[in-house]
Amino acid sequence: MARSGPPIRLLQNWPAKLAATPMILTALVVFIGCSLWTVVHSFTNSRLLPRLDFVGLAQYERLWSTPRWQVSIENLAIYGILALVLTLAIGFLLAVLLDQKIRFEDGFRTIILFPYALSFIVTGVVWQWILNPDFGLQHIVRSMGFSGFTFDPLNDSGLVILALLAAGIWQGAGLTTVIMLAGLRGIDEDVWKASRVDGIPALKTYLFIILPMMKPVFATCVVLISAGIIKLYDLVVALTRGGPGIASEVPAKYVYDYMFGNQNLGQGFAASTMMLAAVLAIIIPFALFRMGRKRHV
Amino acid sequence: MQKISMRRLLAGAAVTILPAGAMAADLEVTHWWTSGGEAAAVQELARIFEEQTEHGWVDGAIAGSGSTARPIMVSRIIGGDPMGATQFNHGLQAQELVEAGLMQDLTEVAEANGWRDTINPVSLLDACTFEGRVYCAPLNIHSPQWMWTSLSAFEKAGVEPATNWEELKAAAPALREAGILPLAQGMQGWQTALLLYAMISGIGGADFYNQVFAERNEDALNSDTLKNIFAEYAIARDLASGGNLSDWNMATNRIIEGTAAAQVMGDWAQGEFALAGKSAGTDYGCHIGLGGEPVIATGGDAIYFPVNDDEAVTEAQRALAQVILSEEAQVAFNAAKGSLPVRGDIDLAEVNECTKAGLETLKAGNTIPTIDLVMSSDSRGQIEDLTAEFFGSDLSAEDAHARFVEIVQSAM
Numbered sequence: 078m079a080r081s082g083p084p085i086r087l088l089q090n091w092p093a094k095l096a097a098t099p100m101i102l103t104a105l106v107v108f109i110g111c112s113l114w115t116v117v118h119s120f121t122n123s124r125l126l127p128r129l130d131f132v133g134l135a136q137y138e139r140l141w142s143t144p145r146w147q148v149s150i151e152n153l154a155i156y157g158i159l160a161l162v163l164t165l166a167i168g169f170l171l172a173v174l175l176d177q178k179i180r181f182e183d184g185f186r187t188i189i190l191f192p193y194a195l196s197f198i199v200t201g202v203v204w205q206w207i208l209n210p211d212f213g214l215q216h217i218v219r220s221m222g223f224s225g226f227t228f229d230p231l232n233d234s235g236l237v238i239l240a241l242l243a244a245g246i247w248q249g250a251g252l253t254t255v256i257m258l259a260g261l262r263g264i265d266e267d268v269w270k271a272s273r274v275d276g277i278p279a280l281k282t283y284l285f286i287i288l289p290m291m292k293p294v295f296a297t298c299v300v301l302i303s304a305g306i307i308k309l310y311d312l313v314v315a316l317t318r319g320g321p322g323i324a325s326e327v328p329a330k331y332v333y334d335y336m337f338g339n340q341n342l343g344q345g346f347a348a349s350t351m352m353l354a355a356v357l358a359i360i361i362p363f364a365l366f367r368m369g370r371k372r373h374v
Numbered sequence: 375m376q377k378i379s380m381r382r383l384l385a386g387a388a389v390t391i392l393p394a395g396a397m398a399a400d401l402e403v404t405h406w407w408t409s410g411g412e413a414a415a416v417q418e419l420a421r422i423f424e425e426q427t428e429h430g431w432v433d434g435a436i437a438g439s440g441s442t443a444r445p446i447m448v449s450r451i452i453g454g455d456p457m458g459a460t461q462f463n464h465g466l467q468a469q470e471l472v473e474a475g476l477m478q479d480l481t482e483v484a485e486a487n488g489w490r491d492t493i494n495p496v497s498l499l500d501a502c503t504f505e506g507r508v509y510c511a512p513l514n515i516h517s518p519q520w521m522w523t524s525l526s527a528f529e530k531a532g533v534e535p536a537t538n539w540e541e542l543k544a545a546a547p548a549l550r551e552a553g554i555l556p557l558a559q560g561m562q563g564w565q566t567a568l569l570l571y572a573m574i575s576g577i578g579g580a581d582f583y584n585q586v587f588a589e590r591n592e593d594a595l596n597s598d599t600l601k602n603i604f605a606e607y608a609i610a611r612d613l614a615s616g617g618n619l620s621d622w623n624m625a626t627n628r629i630i631e632g633t634a635a636a637q638v639m640g641d642w643a644q645g646e647f648a649l650a651g652k653s654a655g656t657d658y659g660c661h662i663g664l665g666g667e668p669v670i671a672t673g674g675d676a677i678y679f680p681v682n683d684d685e686a687v688t689e690a691q692r693a694l695a696q697v698i699l700s701e702e703a704q705v706a707f708n709a710a711k712g713s714l715p716v717r718g719d720i721d722l723a724e725v726n727e728c729t730k731a732g733l734e735t736l737k738a739g740n741t742i743p744t745i746d747l748v749m750s751s752d753s754r755g756q757i758e759d760l761t762a763e764f765f766g767s768d769l770s771a772e773d774a775h776a777r778f779v780e781i782v783q784s785a786m
Binding site for chain 2: 321323
């Protein structure tokens with residue numbers, strides 16, 4: 078005989094809920110739990126080992142009065158804005174070029190995407206060689222006869238950030254290109270036919286019709302690139318080690334150095350909390366944007 | 375691999391004297407001795423350890439300087455994956471780990487072997503002692519306050535080899551003329567800071583050094599002496615410009631090649647000179663305290679043994695601690711590395727004039743505490759950041775001095 082009464086909501090579809098439990102636990106404990114733990118400990122004076130000895134905002138006050146942190150933020154801002162704009166622009170341009178039904182498209186796609194398969198450490202070492210004045214670019218140009226040519230960005234505090242940028246874009250632009258290409262392929266052929274019937278030039282079609290249609294693709298790219306920018310660390314370690322001086326320091330390196338090298342967890346936690354805040358500042362508007370759109374549809 | 379297992383067989387044959395029932399274990403030893411001379415010294419220590427005991431040495435070299443290696447070591451110990459033994463510098467680097475009970479108590483080994491009577495200066499053992507218990511085995515003495523000069527570089531420039539900082543400054547224009555870099559300086563923070571510490575003790579003197587770092591005396595920090603040292607430090611930046619060096623042994627290599635005239639670096643640079651077949655007095659010169667006040671800091675390396683729940687590993691740890699302080703290991707290791715032995719009762723028959731000068735300074739008691747003993751890692755990190763920024767920018771000497779005073783005064 079079947080049992081009567083309303084079914085218990087919690088037990089509805091229980092296999093699916095059971096299967097999702099590990100993921101929910103991971104999210105709660107690892108992501109949210111550990112983040113909260115870090116934020117709480119950023120208000121303490123923990124040194125090598127974490128301890129709950131609260132000192133209020135002292136770590137944050139010290140953080141924001143430290144020149145190295147200020148340089149780090151400044152570098153991240155310069156690198157971030159330029160990397161975002163240039164990666165999007167180069168990615169879109171390459172995607173459009175690949176979209177011209179050219180021959181050997183597969184070959185070009187592989188070449189363009191290939192740097193992305195390399196880790197940042199390898200990228201850093203490769204660019205260290207390219208930019209080394211004694212056997213890299215400077216050496217090559219000089220041996221072609223331009224003996225006065227000087228190009229040594231790794232030892233010039235003003236140019237070093239551009240060296241990072243070049244390596245970063247070289248590595249990251251390929252992925253953007255491929256995502257954009259997929260976006261372009263997703264555009265209905267009829268749009269192109271219509272624009273051709275109306276006699277709109279191809280450039281204008283790209284800029285005013287295709288580009289607005291690719292908003293979601295751009296949003297994805299922006300989030301991917303931004304996340305890469307904020308966690309920028311390994312490229313700096315491999316390419317410049319923060320030098321010359323502190324000219325190419327970035328926030329993630331500050332966190333690592335203070336947490337482990339200088340045995341000051343509190344200071345490292347304060348810096349990583351600032352980074353978390355920066356990530357949330359990007360993710361939350363994006364999530365709201367996505368949710369808002371779904372509601373309208 | 376083949377070689378090691380052969381060695382182990384030989385070692386096994388030699389252990390019949392050891393008490394039966396002792397278990398053999400492989401001991402992973404982590405360290406950052408990776409330059410040529412340093413690696414040779416480690417091999418000596420591993421060889422003696424495997425010959426004298428039944429245990430095996432698993433080399434855990436971590437490339438990069440101490441600032442790269444220490445975080446890895448600390449996180450392994452804290453993270454519950456302790457190695458068998460690990461290098462740290464004498465001082466405060468491992469103090470919190472000891473306080474947290476993560477390090478093996480070696481008091482019995484120390485007492486059985488009379489460490490307190492043989493270790494000289496005894497302050498090295500004190501640095502290993504916490505609440506009356508011994509937690510590390512001192513291995514060698516290193517002093518950072520040395521200026522190394524390339525005699526051939528001065529010859530090429532046609533000037534007398536500099537024996538102190540003032541002479542180097544005077545010779546700089548002639549050196550530049552001859553295309554020689556006056557000062558080879560690695561741009562990493564710990565190296566630029568090392569130069570500053572050496573200038574403070576060499577130009578200011580031992581008492582002044584203590585007033586600045588140990589007492590943090592306000593008058594000393596704001597004195598003209600310190601301001602003057604920062605002005606000299608700015609001159610050092612000019613002498614080093616155009617070098618574009620990062621690792622210390624790359625800079626030492628410039629001295630060996632004779633393309634740079636001088637480097638301020640610890641006595642571990644001697645290991646590089648020895649490996650390149652250069653000899654003191656004829657190829658290179660050495661000047662304690664940049665040729666100024668001859669005081670050296672008696673820091674160096676000590677081996678710590680993280681607490682382990684494997685009985686065999688613990689046994690191997692005690693055996694290694696004993697080997698480290700043995701006469702044979704002290705002589706072999708320190709001869710290869712260019713450092714001084716920690717035992718006062720060892721007669722180093724064939725030492726070169728630089729090591730002799732170091733030993734004499736040590737015997738005369740002209741010593742200062744290393745920076746590790748008087749400043750926490752945190753404060754040191756801040757000073758290193760400041761000096762790295764100073765060398766990589768055009769920060770003025772006055773501003774650098776003001777920020778230095780701020781860091782020292784806020785040090786805990």
